[in-house]
Amino acid sequence: MADAAANILRLNDADNVAVAISIIREGTPIPGGAKALRDVPRGHKVALSAIPAGGAVRKYGQVIGYAREDVAPGTWLHDHNVGMGEAALDYAMGEETRPVPEATEKATFRGFRRANGKVGTRNYIGVLTSVNCSTTVAAAIVDEIERSGVLRDYPNIDGIIALKQVQGCVVDNSGTIFTILRRTVWGYASNPNMGGALVVGLGCEGFQIPRLKEAYGITESETFRTMTIQEVGGTRKTVEAGVAAIREMLPVVNAVEREEVPASELILAMQCGGSDGYSGITANPALGVASDLLVAQGATTILSETPEIYGAEHLLTRRAVNRDVGEKLIQRIKWWEDYTARNLMEMNNNPSPGNKLGGLTTILEKSLGAVAKGGSAPLEAVYEYAEPVTAKGFVYMDTPGYDPVSATGQVAGGANVMCFTTGRGSAYGNKPCPSIKIATNTPIFEKMEEDMDLNAGDVLQGTSLEAKGREIFDMILRVASGERTKSEALGYGSNEFAPWHVGAVM
Amino acid sequence: MADAAANILRLNDADNVAVAISIIREGTPIPGGAKALRDVPRGHKVALSAIPAGGAVRKYGQVIGYAREDVAPGTWLHDHNVGMGEAALDYAMGEETRPVPEATEKATFRGFRRANGKVGTRNYIGVLTSVNCSTTVAAAIVDEIERSGVLRDYPNIDGIIALKQVQGCVVDNSGTIFTILRRTVWGYASNPNMGGALVVGLGCEGFQIPRLKEAYGITESETFRTMTIQEVGGTRKTVEAGVAAIREMLPVVNAVEREEVPASELILAMQCGGSDGYSGITANPALGVASDLLVAQGATTILSETPEIYGAEHLLTRRAVNRDVGEKLIQRIKWWEDYTARNLMEMNNNPSPGNKLGGLTTILEKSLGAVAKGGSAPLEAVYEYAEPVTAKGFVYMDTPGYDPVSATGQVAGGANVMCFTTGRGSAYGNKPCPSIKIATNTPIFEKMEEDMDLNAGDVLQGTSLEAKGREIFDMILRVASGERTKSEALGYGSNEFAPWHVGAVM
Ligand SMILES: [Ca+2]
Ligand SMILES: [Ca+2]
Ligand SMILES: [Ca+2]
Ligand SMILES: [Ca+2]
Ligand SMILES: [Ca+2]
Known part of the structure; x- marks a missing residue:
C-alpha cells in the first residue's frame, strides 16, 4: 500500500x-x-x-x-x-465487532491427528520435571536417548526434549504458584505436538506429581509416565528407569503418521519481541492479516502480552463477541494493576519521549503496534495463563510481556505453531512448537538471515500488507506440515521453557 | 553423645x-x-x-x-x-557471643590460587547469559567445546559450564531485579572456582552487558569475554565466535596449578533441603561442629534460608559480634515480612501440629533444627543475596529457603565448597561449587548411596556429633583439594543456576 x-x-x-x-x-x-x-x-x-x-x-x-x-x-x-x-x-463492549467472512477456499496441512481429536504439527516426546531437583535427571535421560542413536529407528518422531525448570518447591499459601505450574506442565505434556511424555520428580517437593494427576484426572498410560528419584532410589537408577520408560514409549509414539487435515486445526501463538519502530507498520500488521486468514479458515489465533496492551484494552473490548468476554479482559487488567502495585512496580505503556519523537502520539497508537498482530477478527474468548484454549477464532491469553514466559503460556494452552516478529533480532525457539521468525526490517533480516524465516521489511518498499500476510499464512501451513523453521535447524527450544512464577519465591 | x-x-x-x-x-x-x-x-x-x-x-x-x-x-x-x-x-544483641578459639593445628588443602588472592577448589570455565534469549547459544558453545575433545589437552581445567537462565528482560522500574541478576551473574563469573568466563547476550535485553561491566568496573581480558548475538549477527556466528573465544582462553585457564593453601581460604555454603525429623539432631548439628572447626581455622561459613529461621532470628542476634550486624539481620526479616505480605503470602515458621507431635515445642526449637548447621561461632556479618562475602568466620546471607535459589546466592557470594544435608534425599549439585551431600539417616543413605557423600545417621547409633563434625571437616578439605563429590560424578550442576527473582515478572 x-x-x-x-x-x-x-x-x-x-x-x-x-x-x-x-x-x-x-x-x-x-x-x-x-x-x-x-x-x-x-x-x-x-x-x-x-x-x-x-x-x-x-x-x-x-x-x-x-x-x-x-x-x-x-x-x-x-x-x-x-x-x-x-x-x-470507552470500553464500548462489542461495538466494533466485525466478523471475518468464512474462507471460500478451504486450506489444509499435513498434521498428526491425536486420539483425542487434536492435531499436532510435530511429534515430540517430552521429559518434564515437577521441580528443579529432578532437572538434571531429565536432561540425562534425554542425553542418553539421543546419544544411543535409537531415535534413528523411529522416523516419525521429531525428537525428545528435556523441559528444564527452576521452580517447583516453594511455600504456596495461596495455591496460585503450584496451580499455574501444574497447568503449565500438564499443558506441555498434553500439547498436540507432544506424542508422549514422562514427568520426573524428586519426591519431597511442593509440586506433588500425584496432585497433578488428581487435578487433571490423568492415569499412567503407554504415552504418559511419571516417577520420582526418591522412590526409584537415586539419580543413576532414575535415569535408567526413565530411559527404559522412553524406550517403551518410542514405538507407540512413532506409530502416528501425518495426514491431510483442515487448517481449522491450527492454533497459532503470536509473539513480538525485540520490537523496533517498524514492528507496528510491517511485521505486526502483516501477521494480523495472516491471523484474519486463519480465522477465516476456522482456526484459532492467540494474542498475549498484557503489559504491552495496557491502557489500550479498549481496542480489544470493542471487538469482544459479548460483554462477558470483554469483562474478563478488564478483570485481568485490574489484576495486573494490583499485582504490580503490590510489587512496587508500575503498569505504564504510555508513549515515552523517545516513542513521541518517533511519531507515536497516543497510548492507543503505541499499543496498536503490538495489537496489530491480532488483525481485525472478533475477540472470541479470554484465557488465563496456560489455560487450555478451546475456542475457535481470535482469542486473548493473559501473559507477561517477557517473551519466553509469554510463549510458554501459549504453548501450554495448546498452540501448535507460533509466529514471532522481531525488529532487533530475537533469538527464540520453543519445542515442541515450531516458531516462525519474522523480521520487521530488511537490514536485520539480512544481518541475521540464518535466524529469520521471513522478511516483512519489504513492506516499506511497496509489498502490500495483504501480500505479506498471505506469505506468512502460506508459510504457517508449510511449517505445520513439517517444514523446519530456522530456529529448529539451529537447535533452539530446549532452554526456553519458562513457566510464569506469580508471587514471592520463599 | x-x-x-x-x-x-x-x-x-x-x-x-x-x-x-x-x-x-x-x-x-x-x-x-x-x-x-x-x-x-x-x-x-x-x-x-x-x-x-x-x-x-x-x-x-x-x-x-x-x-x-x-x-x-x-x-x-x-x-x-x-x-x-x-x-x-529478646534480640539480646551480642549477649551470647562466644568466640571460637583459634585452632592450634593449622589445616591446609590444595587449591588454585587466583591473581586476586582468592583460592578456588575447582577450575571451571563458565558461559553465562544476560537473558534467556542467549541461553541456547551458551549451551551450544559448551556442547561444541565438549564434543570437540579439546578439553583433554587441558588437564587442569575441570570443565566448561553453560549457566542457563530464564530471566533478563522484564520491566524493572525499581532497579532491584537487574541489580540482583547482575550481582549474581558477576558473582558466578568471578567465583574463585571459575578460571575464566564468557558472557553472551542477545543485545536488546533489559540486562545490558555494558551496564554489568560499568557496575563492577570490569574490562575484557584473557579470561573474561562478552558478546551479543545481535552484534555478531545471529546464532551460528555467535556460537562460532564464542567457541573461538573459549579456545583462546583454554591455555590461560589451564596454566594454574593446585598448591598447598591454608584452610582459612575456604568459604563454605551450608544448605539443608528435603529435611526430616533427624535433620536437626544428626546432620545439621554435625555440620555445625564442622562449621566451628572451619571458623577455628580462620575460614568462612555461610548460613542462609531466611524463611526457615523466621521467628527465631533471636538465636542469631544473640551471637552477633556487634549491634550493627544484629540490626542488619532484623532489617532483612522486616523486609521479608513486607515482601510476603505484599505478595499475599505469609511468613510462618511456627511448629505445625505435626511438628508438635514429633516433639518440637517452640519456634526456637524448630528453627534451631536449621540454625544448628551454623554451629556456635559469633555472627560476623550479614549479607544480602549474592553479595560478595568478604568477612572471615560465621556469616549469614539472606536468601529464600528454596534450595537452588538459596545456593545460587551463596555461590555468587564466593562460596568455594558446599555442604548440603538432606533427610528425604535431595538431588543437588552446583557447578562450579562442589557440593557434599550429607544424609540425616541411615536408610536414606543406603537407599541413595550413589547420591550421598556422607552418612550422619549413625549419630543415632552412638557416633558423637564431634566425631561426625570432624569427619565432615576432613571431607571438606579432601573435596576442596579435588576429590570428586557424588553429584559431580553424576553430572549435576549445569541446571541448578537459579538467580532469585524479586518482584513481578512483567
Ligand atoms: Ca511484544
Ligand atoms: Ca514481549
Ligand atoms: Ca513477545
Ligand atoms: Ca533448609
Ligand atoms: Ca531449603
Whole structure:
C-alpha cells in the first residue's frame, strides 16, 4: 500500500492518516491528491483527508485519537493537534465487532491427528520435571536417548526434549504458584505436538506429581509416565528407569503418521519481541492479516502480552463477541494493576519521549503496534495463563510481556505453531512448537538471515500488507506440515521453557 | 553423645535436656542418674536435671524456652510445661557471643590460587547469559567445546559450564531485579572456582552487558569475554565466535596449578533441603561442629534460608559480634515480612501440629533444627543475596529457603565448597561449587548411596556429633583439594543456576 513516492504507508483502507517511512518534504504529493503542508518527520503521521475538530483519527483501521482542531489534508498530525478524548477510553463492549467472512477456499496441512481429536504439527516426546531437583535427571535421560542413536529407528518422531525448570518447591499459601505450574506442565505434556511424555520428580517437593494427576484426572498410560528419584532410589537408577520408560514409549509414539487435515486445526501463538519502530507498520500488521486468514479458515489465533496492551484494552473490548468476554479482559487488567502495585512496580505503556519523537502520539497508537498482530477478527474468548484454549477464532491469553514466559503460556494452552516478529533480532525457539521468525526490517533480516524465516521489511518498499500476510499464512501451513523453521535447524527450544512464577519465591 | 541405652541423645554439653531417639519407657535410667518419670515419645525431650519454674530449657546449647513449673530430672518436657517466655524473644544483641578459639593445628588443602588472592577448589570455565534469549547459544558453545575433545589437552581445567537462565528482560522500574541478576551473574563469573568466563547476550535485553561491566568496573581480558548475538549477527556466528573465544582462553585457564593453601581460604555454603525429623539432631548439628572447626581455622561459613529461621532470628542476634550486624539481620526479616505480605503470602515458621507431635515445642526449637548447621561461632556479618562475602568466620546471607535459589546466592557470594544435608534425599549439585551431600539417616543413605557423600545417621547409633563434625571437616578439605563429590560424578550442576527473582515478572 506504499505510495508511488514509496515513502508514505497507509496501513488500512479505512485510515485517514498515513505514515512517513522517510521524511516527507513540504509540498510532496500525498495519496488523495493533497500535498504535505510542511515536513513530516520519519515515522510520523500525515492527514490524508480533512478531519473536523473532534473527528476520529484512524490508523490500522482503528481510532487512535481525536483531532483537537480542524485539520486539512497534508497536515502533520501529532500531540499538538491530536488527543485521546473521552470516547477513546470507552470500553464500548462489542461495538466494533466485525466478523471475518468464512474462507471460500478451504486450506489444509499435513498434521498428526491425536486420539483425542487434536492435531499436532510435530511429534515430540517430552521429559518434564515437577521441580528443579529432578532437572538434571531429565536432561540425562534425554542425553542418553539421543546419544544411543535409537531415535534413528523411529522416523516419525521429531525428537525428545528435556523441559528444564527452576521452580517447583516453594511455600504456596495461596495455591496460585503450584496451580499455574501444574497447568503449565500438564499443558506441555498434553500439547498436540507432544506424542508422549514422562514427568520426573524428586519426591519431597511442593509440586506433588500425584496432585497433578488428581487435578487433571490423568492415569499412567503407554504415552504418559511419571516417577520420582526418591522412590526409584537415586539419580543413576532414575535415569535408567526413565530411559527404559522412553524406550517403551518410542514405538507407540512413532506409530502416528501425518495426514491431510483442515487448517481449522491450527492454533497459532503470536509473539513480538525485540520490537523496533517498524514492528507496528510491517511485521505486526502483516501477521494480523495472516491471523484474519486463519480465522477465516476456522482456526484459532492467540494474542498475549498484557503489559504491552495496557491502557489500550479498549481496542480489544470493542471487538469482544459479548460483554462477558470483554469483562474478563478488564478483570485481568485490574489484576495486573494490583499485582504490580503490590510489587512496587508500575503498569505504564504510555508513549515515552523517545516513542513521541518517533511519531507515536497516543497510548492507543503505541499499543496498536503490538495489537496489530491480532488483525481485525472478533475477540472470541479470554484465557488465563496456560489455560487450555478451546475456542475457535481470535482469542486473548493473559501473559507477561517477557517473551519466553509469554510463549510458554501459549504453548501450554495448546498452540501448535507460533509466529514471532522481531525488529532487533530475537533469538527464540520453543519445542515442541515450531516458531516462525519474522523480521520487521530488511537490514536485520539480512544481518541475521540464518535466524529469520521471513522478511516483512519489504513492506516499506511497496509489498502490500495483504501480500505479506498471505506469505506468512502460506508459510504457517508449510511449517505445520513439517517444514523446519530456522530456529529448529539451529537447535533452539530446549532452554526456553519458562513457566510464569506469580508471587514471592520463599 | 548417645547414652549407653543408645536411644537418648544429648546434643550439647550445656544442655539440660536430651532427645528420645526412640521411645524412653518410664523408669529407664537417663544420663545424670535419674529415671524417666513417664514414657517419653520418640523425638521428644526429657529433663536431665532439675529446672526451676521460669528456668531456661537448653537444647543445642541454646535457650529454646522456659519451664512453666518446677521440673524434676526425668520429666517429659513439651508445651504443657515449657513456654517461650518474653526473654526468648529478646534480640539480646551480642549477649551470647562466644568466640571460637583459634585452632592450634593449622589445616591446609590444595587449591588454585587466583591473581586476586582468592583460592578456588575447582577450575571451571563458565558461559553465562544476560537473558534467556542467549541461553541456547551458551549451551551450544559448551556442547561444541565438549564434543570437540579439546578439553583433554587441558588437564587442569575441570570443565566448561553453560549457566542457563530464564530471566533478563522484564520491566524493572525499581532497579532491584537487574541489580540482583547482575550481582549474581558477576558473582558466578568471578567465583574463585571459575578460571575464566564468557558472557553472551542477545543485545536488546533489559540486562545490558555494558551496564554489568560499568557496575563492577570490569574490562575484557584473557579470561573474561562478552558478546551479543545481535552484534555478531545471529546464532551460528555467535556460537562460532564464542567457541573461538573459549579456545583462546583454554591455555590461560589451564596454566594454574593446585598448591598447598591454608584452610582459612575456604568459604563454605551450608544448605539443608528435603529435611526430616533427624535433620536437626544428626546432620545439621554435625555440620555445625564442622562449621566451628572451619571458623577455628580462620575460614568462612555461610548460613542462609531466611524463611526457615523466621521467628527465631533471636538465636542469631544473640551471637552477633556487634549491634550493627544484629540490626542488619532484623532489617532483612522486616523486609521479608513486607515482601510476603505484599505478595499475599505469609511468613510462618511456627511448629505445625505435626511438628508438635514429633516433639518440637517452640519456634526456637524448630528453627534451631536449621540454625544448628551454623554451629556456635559469633555472627560476623550479614549479607544480602549474592553479595560478595568478604568477612572471615560465621556469616549469614539472606536468601529464600528454596534450595537452588538459596545456593545460587551463596555461590555468587564466593562460596568455594558446599555442604548440603538432606533427610528425604535431595538431588543437588552446583557447578562450579562442589557440593557434599550429607544424609540425616541411615536408610536414606543406603537407599541413595550413589547420591550421598556422607552418612550422619549413625549419630543415632552412638557416633558423637564431634566425631561426625570432624569427619565432615576432613571431607571438606579432601573435596576442596579435588576429590570428586557424588553429584559431580553424576553430572549435576549445569541446571541448578537459579538467580532469585524479586518482584513481578512483567
Ligand atoms: Ca511484544
Ligand atoms: Ca514481549
Ligand atoms: Ca513477545
Ligand atoms: Ca533448609
Ligand atoms: Ca531449603
